[in-house]
Amino acid sequence: MEHKDIYDLLKTLNIPVAYNCFDVSLNVVPPFVAYRETAPETFKADGKTYYRPYEFEIELVTEKKDIALEKTIEELLNINSIPYDKLDEVWDEDEKIYHNFYEI
Numbered sequence: 001m002e003h004k005d006i007y008d009l010l011k012t013l014n015i016p017v018a019y020n021c022f023d024v025s026l027n028v029v030p031p032f033v034a035y036r037e038t039a040p041e042t043f044k045a046d047g048k049t050y051y052r053p054y055e056f057e058i059e060l061v062t063e064k065k066d067i068a069l070e071k072t073i074e075e076l077l078n079i080n081s082i083p084y085d086k087l088d089e090v091w092d093e094d095e096k097i098y099h100n101f102y103e104i
Helices: 003-011 067-079
Strands: 017-019 032-038 043-045 048-051 055-062 085-092 097-103
Touching: 003 017, 003 032, 003 055, 055 067, 067 097
Parallel strands: 017 032
Antiparallel strands: 032 055, 043 048, 055 097, 085 097
């Protein structure tokens, strides 16, 4: 899965989507999704890289716990045969928002 593929897939959620972060001037309010590329496990041998997959972290940001939206994301990944791990849920006390992280 490449950048355009993950972006197009996340856009089907009908909430704002950005790579890494939104421009502050856009004044985006939750819920929204940001995704970023993570360091992949490459296959190397004999001084060559033979396989370098794209791996991403998806961050869902909401103002309250949104189980339905989390389930929608998980179903979207399942329907598209994308294996994922739900990594963490963080409550940001200063901004009063939840961060849910998925690794694909």
